[in-house]
Amino acid sequence: METRRWLYLILLVLMMMARGEGQLVENFYGSTCPKVEDIVSETVRTKIKQTNVTIPATLRLFFHDCFVEGCDASVLIASANGDAEKDAEDNLSLAGDGFDTVVRAKQALEKECPGVVSCADILALATRDVVFQAGGPRYQVELGRRDGLVSQKSRVAGNLPEAKFDLDQLNSIFSSNNLSQIDMIALSGAHTVGFSHCKQFANRLYSFTPSSPVDPSMDSNYASEIMLSCPQNVDPSVAVNMDPLTPVVFDNVYYQNLLAGKGLFTSDQVLFTDPASRPTVNDFASNPNNFNEAFKTAMTKLGRVGVKTGTEGEIRKDCTSFNPAR
Known part of the structure; x- marks a missing residue:
């Protein structure tokens, strides 16, 4: 009976890992980049002062990212060939202010703690902050996502809700x-x-x-x-x-x-x-x-959908491009 119980627990853990859930934690950067939330919040505040479009742009960017490939910042990748996720027809209307918010926060964090905070986590934090600064609820954000290694225009269609849906x-x-x-x-x-x-x-x-x-x-x-x-x-x-x-x-x-x-x-x-x-x-x-x-x-x-953690993915140096191959 005891052996069976342990086998069940192991199976449960493996299932959670397969779904990409259960591995995120609050305060993930507590010892490696303790100012991460302050830096992202300040970036968001500055950006909103420049334009209120930052609020819906960041929110929508997070939704579109998570529904395709999971919450892995794949939507941020820019492709010279026009074949990245952001180039799909459903993503062409994503306002640039959402992208800019994440890029600015990443640049500030690279000065504070280089190579530590993922673009996926920055987007999750920035989304929480635009909601709060627009008068919405503040909530704790689970962290520990890594950035995805796939961003393809062809993978978007059929994975986002449409305006005509019942x-x-x-x-x-x-x-x-x-x-x-x-x-x-x-x-x-x-x-x-x-x-x-x-x-x-x-x-x-x-x-x-x-x-x-x-x-x-x-x-x-x-x-x-x-x-x-x-x-x-x-x-x-x-x-x-x-x-x-x-x-x-x-x-x-x-x-x-x-x-x-x-x-x-x-x-x-x-x-x-x-x-x-x-x-x-x-x-x-x-x-x-x-x-x-x-x-x-x-x-x-x-924020738990399809996340990459542990040794999956990477921590991008530039949110708009994959790290160079080693």
Whole structure:
């Protein structure tokens, strides 16, 4: 019986290792780079003073990184051939301010403790800091990720949630990353900050169905307002705020907007229109503390997805390029 119990424990550990989970710890750099969190926080504060775009740009960069290859900073790699992860169509709209935030923090950390802190951990910390500095909850970040060695444009398609997804499609792609429906709804709350280009939701305004060009789940006044900013055949660079009320504040107004039919994407509004997810939206809309706690839990779980630890991967010297082969 004792032997069987030990075999079970060993198997459990191996399974956790296979998933890339269970190996991150808070204060990972306590003895090797004790000022890491202060340095990243200061970089984020400086960057936000220059532009509020830093907030949604960094958040979105973290999500896109973790959903492809895991949280390993593979999305940061720049390729002269245009075949890296960031070159995929789904990533072309990632704002440069997110990348710049990580690069600046890395440069500062290389002066303080060269070759110690991974770009993947910097991105995770910077994401926590933009949320907090925008008024959202502060949470402890597990650390110890290493930077990935693969970044390919071809691996992106099909691995990111899309604006037209329904609830089943959302749950499917999130569950493939060990994230529950509640996690998915909480992480969707990140749309309380930031903006989107018109083409991502134009179908809800002009071609939803032959009999109803405007999505009937969208508030009619809200639809009219969005049409003014996003007329048909608008310049592709035009964008509108995801949250029309508090676009630079991290709060639970996103969920209140869904109750009012003011979700920008189909994948936003469906969280309220689908009875399976509506109770959670109602809860988060009326209880900001419940949203904050769920978001903290979901971000911690997201930060464990596909991580490289130990001797896997590397600690890049430059976040935008792999280390030279030895």
